[in-house]
Amino acid sequence: MKNIKSGDLLFALIFFMISAFLISQLPDQVKWFKNTKLTSQPALWCSIGLIGMTAFGLIHLLLKVRLDDLSRELKEGLIWIRSMEFACWFLLYVVLVPYIGYLLATCIVAFCLSYRVGYQNKQMLSYSVITALSIVLVFKTFLEVKIPGGIIYEYLPETLRSFMILNF
Numbered sequence: 001m002k003n004i005k006s007g008d009l010l011f012a013l014i015f016f017m018i019s020a021f022l023i024s025q026l027p028d029q030v031k032w033f034k035n036t037k038l039t040s041q042p043a044l045w046c047s048i049g050l051i052g053m054t055a056f057g058l059i060h061l062l063l064k065v066r067l068d069d070l071s072r073e074l075k076e077g078l079i080w081i082r083s084m085e086f087a088c089w090f091l092l093y094v095v096l097v098p099y100i101g102y103l104l105a106t107c108i109v110a111f112c113l114s115y116r117v118g119y120q121n122k123q124m125l126s127y128s129v130i131t132a133l134s135i136v137l138v139f140k141t142f143l144e145v146k147i148p149g150g151i152i153y154e155y156l157p158e159t160l161r162s163f164m165i166l167n168f
Helices: 008-024 044-064 067-100 102-116 122-142 151-155 158-167
Strands: none
Touching (some): 008 044, 008 067, 067 102, 067 151, 102 122, 151 158
């Protein structure tokens, strides 16, 4: 029996499913024109590429199917799903910035992520907030990256509000 790495079957399945979905969308997405040479058709190379992806994806999938590897593949799939947590953290960060501002959102998310990955002593959590503050200072203050201020800045006094929007 060949030594197959975990995730091969899962990758083959996902690749085949995506290419099969894309090939099902061809009639709605590309046009075949009458009285036009085959090589001049706008849909030709899209169709050839997707037919190749689907056919070779199916062959790859069929070569990887082994029932005795199913539990290993499911464990690998769970690892892939768990890694999506960090994409959700990023989405939360993107949602928070317009409401609480770049500075506060960066500090909160850095603190929470540090705590989540296991840095739970006060010193490491402090370092995460200092790092977040440094990132904000570099990007917003020194590099002058234009990031809109949060809604929370509207509640600050006028002079402090403009300072915070401009620098943090």
